[in-house]
Amino acid sequence: MAYPPAAPASPPRQPSVKVILAAADVSRVVDRIAHQILEKTQGAADTVLLGIPTRGVPLAKRLADRISTFEDVAVGVGVLDITLYRDDLRRHATRAVGPTQLPAGGIDGKRIVLVDDVLFSGRTVRAALDALSDVGRPACVQLAVLVDRGHRQLPIRADYVGKNIPTALAENVKVTLVETDGSDEVRLYGGQL
Amino acid sequence: MIRHLLSGGDVDADTATLILDTATEMATVAGREVKKLPALRGRTVVNLFYEDSTRTRISFEAAAKRLSADVINFSAKGSSVAKGESLKDTALTLQAMGADAVVVRHPASGAPHRLANWVDGSVVNAGDGTHEHPTQALLDAYTMRSRLGRLAGLHVAVVGDVLHSRVARSNVLLLSTLGAKVTLVGPPTLIPVDIAQALAPGIGVSYDLDAVLPNVDVVMMLRVQRERMNDSYFPSAREYARRYGLDVPRMRRLPEHAIVMHPGPMNRGMEIAPEVADSPRSTIVEQVANGVSVRMAVLYLLLGGNNL
Numbered sequence: 001m002a003y004p005p006a007a008p009a010s011p012p013r014q015p016s017v018k019v020i021l022a023a024a025d026v027s028r029v030v031d032r033i034a035h036q037i038l039e040k041t042q043g044a045a046d047t048v049l050l051g052i053p054t055r056g057v058p059l060a061k062r063l064a065d066r067i068s069t070f071e072d073v074a075v076g077v078g079v080l081d082i083t084l085y086r087d088d089l090r091r092h093a094t095r096a097v098g099p100t101q102l103p104a105g106g107i108d109g110k111r112i113v114l115v116d117d118v119l120f121s122g123r124t125v126r127a128a129l130d131a132l133s134d135v136g137r138p139a140c141v142q143l144a145v146l147v148d149r150g151h152r153q154l155p156i157r158a159d160y161v162g163k164n165i166p167t168a169l170a171e172n173v174k175v176t177l178v179e180t181d182g183s184d185e186v187r188l189y190g191g192q193l
Numbered sequence: 194m195i196r197h198l199l200s201g202g203d204v205d206a207d208t209a210t211l212i213l214d215t216a217t218e219m220a221t222v223a224g225r226e227v228k229k230l231p232a233l234r235g236r237t238v239v240n241l242f243y244e245d246s247t248r249t250r251i252s253f254e255a256a257a258k259r260l261s262a263d264v265i266n267f268s269a270k271g272s273s274v275a276k277g278e279s280l281k282d283t284a285l286t287l288q289a290m291g292a293d294a295v296v297v298r299h300p301a302s303g304a305p306h307r308l309a310n311w312v313d314g315s316v317v318n319a320g321d322g323t324h325e326h327p328t329q330a331l332l333d334a335y336t337m338r339s340r341l342g343r344l345a346g347l348h349v350a351v352v353g354d355v356l357h358s359r360v361a362r363s364n365v366l367l368l369s370t371l372g373a374k375v376t377l378v379g380p381p382t383l384i385p386v387d388i389a390q391a392l393a394p395g396i397g398v399s400y401d402l403d404a405v406l407p408n409v410d411v412v413m414m415l416r417v418q419r420e421r422m423n424d425s426y427f428p429s430a431r432e433y434a435r436r437y438g439l440d441v442p443r444m445r446r447l448p449e450h451a452i453v454m455h456p457g458p459m460n461r462g463m464e465i466a467p468e469v470a471d472s473p474r475s476t477i478v479e480q481v482a483n484g485v486s487v488r489m490a491v492l493y494l495l496l497g498g499n500n501l
Contacts, residue, residue, distance in 0.1 A: 085232075
């Protein structure tokens with residue numbers, strides 16, 4: 001039996017856009033996370049930042065940059081591609097696989113900070129944890145995100161959060177970065193005006 | 194993405210590049226402690242081999258297992274085929290068992306194409322008669338790209354028994370798609386000029402190996418298929434080795450950067466001298482290692498998504 005036809009959408013809702021973080025805010029937030037990482041890791045000793053593509057990668061590089069400016073320590077930076085570990089591979093057309101690059105010293109026994117732009121369901125982080133255990137055995141794993149928008153579907157939380165944004169499920173958080181999109185901004189789409 | 198891989202001509206330049214790029218990422222798995230990816234968990238790959246093969250079957254098996262697929266090996270010997278079961282009935286049996294992909298090698302040219310109409314899953318041609326062997330062409334292209342850095346503009350000489358070689362056919366199709374220039378070299382009896390020109394317009398043909406060697410980036414030696422040599426395509430094995438075998442003096446005629454390839458198994462001393470096969474220019478062992486990465490890429494791209 002077919003579903004009853006949906007009620008005609010009464011007044012068409014205006015799609016709304018709200019800027020949550022502007023360029024200056026993004027850079028302040030990155031600075032703060034860098035400080036927090038230094039604080040919680042005793043000066044970032046034996047620490048490796050692994051960015052999750054796409055926007056986690058430039059974020060990890062920026063954090064490493066800031067950390068070495070603040071404390072004059074070099075932290076390892078890498079890329080962790082999680083495509084082959086996703087739990088929704090079969091729900092989409094085949095996804096292209098990207099490179100995984102680990103810093104020269106590897107990750108065995110290191111403190112890993114996973115870096116991503118938005119923390120939402122937690123499924124990406126779950127996939128990243130699986131991917132991580134296949135490339136080595138870190139001493140511990142932490143998570144840094146620019147934005148936490150809630151609605152977790154797995155028991156996962158971030159150690160470093162740039163900005164908590166309470167959202168409705170229907171809303172959309174979009175992070176843009178200079179390296180990937182030409183400008184630094186965090187926007188919320190579809191929210192109430 | 195395509196559903197089956199039956200011919201070197203099935204893939205356009207973009208798809209071929211995607212397969213090679215994916216293979217590059219798959220190759221990094223071979224260097225890891227845990228040589229396994231979960232991408233094809235719960236999928237079933239059947240290796241349906243009607244002809245003897247070691248490297249291709251093992252290569253496909255390793256590739257499927259590294260992607261966590263379940264692998265069922267089926268060889269014609271000691272199976273219901275020996276009792277007279279037809280290819281179609283075997284296919285329907287595999288279908289009923291829920292095979293997501295069938296990797297097939299068959300002595301009859303075109304058998305994988307027939308099979309593709311009978312089963313719901315993907316069909317990968319692992320060599321059919323004297324027709325095609327597309328994953329070999331892909332791994333050859335991958336090897337050239339990783340050694341020489343590019344494919345477009347390369348000049349590749351394919352030397353030997355082109356007439357019976359499925360490797361040559363698939364390579365001609367794929368390499369011309371990717372912008373390389375191919376010259377076929379061999380005795381006139383073993384080069385089907387009409388077919389070659391129909392496959393790839395602009396293909397070169399030469400009967401003089403020494404004249405071609407100084408101008409190539411890659412020389413790909415084909416195996417002399419002794420099992421198909423009952424019809425006197427050339428006067429004697431010695432004469433063939435003298436005129437078309439790659440020995441040390443001939444290797445010296447190659448440009449500095451050129452590489453020597455062979456799909457294997459080799460007849461050492463016949464089409465290729467042992468010193469050449471073991472020289473640093475030879476990529477023969479590399480080709481085998483690359484075969485697993487390329488087949489992983491193919492299986493992932495055919496089975497990884499919901500594009501069935």
